[in-house]
Amino acid sequence: MFSENHKKTGCIEVICGSMFSGKTEELIRRIRRAQFANQKIAIFKPAVDNRYSEVDVISHNSTSIKATPVKSPAEILELETGVQVVGIDEAQFFDGSLVRVVQFLADHGIRVIVAGLDMDFTGKPFGPMPDIMAIAEDVQKVNAICVKCGNLANYSHRLSKNPDLVVLGEKDVYEPLCRDCFNKAVGNR
Numbered sequence: 238m239f240s241e242n243h244k245k246t247g248c249i250e251v252i253c254g255s256m257f258s259g260k261t262e263e264l265i266r267r268i269r270r271a272q273f274a275n276q277k278i279a280i281f282k283p284a285v286d287n288r289y290s291e292v293d294v295i296s297h298n299s300t301s302i303k304a305t306p307v308k309s310p311a312e313i314l315e316l317e318t319g320v321q322v323v324g325i326d327e328a329q330f331f332d333g334s335l336v337r338v339v340q341f342l343a344d345h346g347i348r349v350i351v352a353g354l355d356m357d358f359t360g361k362p363f364g365p366m367p368d369i370m371a372i373a374e375d376v377q378k379v380n381a382i383c384v385k386c387g388n389l390a391n392y393s394h395r396l397s398k399n400p401d402l403v404v405l406g407e408k409d410v411y412e413p414l415c416r417d418c419f420n421k422a423v424g425n426r
Contacts, residue, residue, distance in 0.1 A: 381413030
């Protein structure tokens with residue numbers, strides 16, 4: 238049991254993996270549990286990600302929750318007073334300053350739940366995710382199912398030849414692949 242002097246400390250939780258692995262769904266599940274416990278929450282998403290909605294975080298299977306779209310991580314610090322849990326979706330789309338923002342929130346007693354792709358379409362670490370994973374108390378890597386062979390998939394293979402790092406899309410642009418199928422698809426680098 239906790240003593241009466243127990244002070245709630247902040248923490249950082251990361252949900253990462255490939256596209257179609259359930260990252261956003263898990264983020265929404267954790268946020269809803271916090272709401273059920275009457276905790277004050279705030280959810281943020283990058284303004285650039287407007288695939289499904291301008292103001293909602295929506296999973297691929299249409300589970301949704303209201304969010305605040307922000308252009309930069311610094312805007313996340315403009316929280317209402319008393320927020321206990323912060324959710325951040327599609328964190329890979331933010332710049333490196335997100336690491337400092339997440340660290341600041343956790344250092345000030347806030348539970349921060351970050352969801353995002355851990356690797357880009359080339360199989361390299363994506364945006365601020367590796368640094369956030371390094372400072373997190375909890376990292377959960379979720380997997381999709383490889384559309385080629387049925388094994389666990391942890392790569393987001395882009396079907397188009399577009400070389401841009403950020404290309405928003407769904408199953409028409411990306412497919413989840415296992416390591417072996419990804420290497421075959423991209424030609425063993």
